[in-house]
Amino acid sequence: EPQLLESGGGVVPPGGSLRLSCAASGFSLSAYAVTWVRQSLGKGLEWVSVISATGGSKHYPEDLRGRFRIFRDNSKNTVDLQMNNLRSDDAAIYYCAKLTQDYWYIDSGLAFDVWGQGTMVTVSS
Amino acid sequence: SVLTQPPSASGTPGQKVTISCSGSDSNIGTKTVTWYQQLPGTAPKLLIYENNQRASGVSDRFSGSKSGTSASLAISGLQSEDEGDYSCATWDDSLAGWVFGGGTRLTV
Numbered sequence: 100e101p102q103l104l105e106s107g108g109g110v111v112p113p114g115g116s117l118r119l120s121c122a123a124s125g126f127s128l129s130a131y132a133v134t135w136v137r138q139s140l141g142k143g144l145e146w147v148s149v150i151s152a153t154g155g156s157k158h159y160p161e162d163l164r165g166r167f168r169i170f171r172d173n174s175k176n177t178v179d180l181q182m183n184n185l186r187s188d189d190a191a192i193y194y195c196a197k198l199t200q201d202y203w204y205i206d207s208g209l210a211f212d213v214w215g216q217g218t219m220v221t222v223s224s
Numbered sequence: 225s226v227l228t229q230p231p232s233a234s235g236t237p238g239q240k241v242t243i244s245c246s247g248s249d250s251n252i253g254t255k256t257v258t259w260y261q262q263l264p265g266t267a268p269k270l271l272i273y274e275n276n277q278r279a280s281g282v283s284d285r286f287s288g289s290k291s292g293t294s295a296s297l298a299i300s301g302l303q304s305e306d307e308g309d310y311s312c313a314t315w316d317d318s319l320a321g322w323v324f325g326g327g328t329r330l331t332v
Contacts, residue, residue, distance in 0.1 A: 100258075134322075136268075136322075142326075143225055143324050143325065143326040143327045144260070144268065144311055144313070144324040144327070145324065146321055146322035146324070149322075156278075158267070158320075158321065159321075160319070160321050161319070176247075178260060182302075190329060194267055194268065196268075199273075205255060205317075207256065207257075207274065207317045209255065209256060209258060209313075209314065209315055209322070210258045210270055210273035210279075211260075211268075212270045212271075212273070212276070212279065213270075214267040214268050214269065216265060216267050217267055
């Protein structure tokens, strides 16, 4: 059964940095685009970033561009999210998920079909 | 949230409930809709993709539809294990990214 497992969450002071990792098991992540989605306590889901299967294309919401960066290492079957200059409103559970294709084709293939269990990020001094 | 969902919905076992998701021409009006189920304390799970396609292993009690700038998720034969949060999602051309509804908490 394909599974994703996030790691790297923790407590970080405002202005600090954190790097999250998403590891795949039971399948090769290299064939798929991968996304990060976060969920603040008691709130809805919020898209954070996406990277294509090759790593050649990356995309972020306008308000996170510049602070968040997504990377992948297909030899290790992992996708990382580097978060810099963290603020209190970045506190959330961060989930990684895979898309059904190698890219986010907006006429199809927009769904996230396998999700990790999430890793919690707390921003506090 | 860019997509609007009712914060709560409820029904009794065996009943049918429908959850709505309202958007605009820049998202639902021109893109396919996905639905996710999030049971208490767990990660989201893909339920419906491309408006009305059930994900692998999803019960046929769940169905999705879309009309214009709105979408709906219907759950028939409600069961207690259906209790949880249901969120709609799609791509928004104006924001150039995925957008989610705020989620609807279903109580059975």
